[in-house]
Amino acid sequence: MNNQYPNPNEWVVVLGSGASINDLPDDLKQWANKTVARIGINKYGTFYEKAGIMPSDIYFHDFHDKTSEYFFYETLNKTKKVASRFYVSATSKDLITQSLIYYIYSYSIFRILKMKSILIKLSRNLIKPIRKKWHNSLVFFLSNSFRKKPLLLKKNSEIDVVDVYYLWDNDNKWASNLNQKLYHFRGSLTSVLNLVSVKYSELNVLMLGVDLISKQYFFDDELQILFKKTGLGYDWTQSFMVNSGKHYSASIDSGVTIFDRFSYVVENLNKSGNQLFAYPNKNVIIFDGKVKDFI
Incomplete structure (x- = not known):
């Protein structure tokens, strides 16, 4: 590893999704993987x-449309063996369990409800002729029940529910x-940096992939493939990014x-x-002197 890099034990890295991630030097990546x-x-x-x-920590608070739900599941499933700390919303926390028994139970219910149309048809043919009341109760239960697929995380994972302010909340202040x-x-980004100040005070913070003046992601190719296959991949911020040529946060x-x-x-x-x-330096300049150059 290049000796130009500082002591990794004094640093936290915040990982965005900008395309500059694809151009990071290998020795910088090696250094980053040693940070706190x-x-x-x-x-x-x-x-x-x-x-x-x-990633050692995952911050995923978005959970408001099919695309964000898809990436919530994908992110936690792909990182649950490497990350040890997860920061999620109260809504998505309800989907997470660290108990294998509860996961099996919850997943079984999820699968049953996915087959509700088949079960109702079977009940109509087999149960209704014998016990109409039982059939009606089953139909009511299946028709009014909904369950999302559960997620199983390691028992030693740290899961924190975090809530955030809305843009113009009068009390929108630092926690x-x-x-x-x-x-x-x-x-x-602003919420993650607030989180850093709480969980990792007294450490230097390096932002990588925080390309706010660009609309490109480091995984654009994968997003296009996903969109063609499923119609998912681009969320509600996409129109802002296309029109401005910038990340949503930097778009008006x-x-x-x-x-x-x-x-x-x-x-x-x-x-x-x-x-x-x-x-890199271009991601320093955009903050107009408020952020320091790393190298």
Whole structure:
């Protein structure tokens, strides 16, 4: 490993999904994999093997449409053997279990409900002629029951439920612990940096793949293939990115971009002893002096 890199025991890496991930030097990736923590944001975990940096922490708060649900399952399933800490919303936490017995039970119910039309037809032919009341009860249960596929994580995994503020909430402020809502302003990056200040204070923070002035992901080819096969892959932010040529957080929405409040983010990171860096240099320049050059 190149001696130009600092002591990895003093660093945390925040992993975005920008295309610059594909151009990272191999020795930088090796260094990053030795740092105290490597926090993969949202879709990063699905494609981490292509990136070459193994996440130790996964932050996945999005869970509001079919695409985000798909990537939630993919990310946790692909990283559950390598990551040890997961930060998720209350909605998605209900899908996670660390008990094999409960997983088998929950998955069985999920499979049964997936076959509800077949079960109703069988009941109509076999049960209804004998016990109409039983048939009606079964139909009511199956018709009004819905269960998502469960996720099984290791028993020693740390799972934290995190909540975030909405953009214009009056109380949208920096959290000092994970029982409070995390600061959130135009993107998950601000919430992840708030999380870093709580969980990893006094450590330097390096952002990789945080390409806010680009609309490209490091897994664009894989997204296109997925979209052609399933119609999934692009979420509601895609129109902003196409129109602006930038990441959603850097595109104007509600009259603001992530840069409008980034001074507040850096000020609070400084209070927790976290110095913020980025790589490559083009991802430093976009923050207008608020972020330091890594090398």
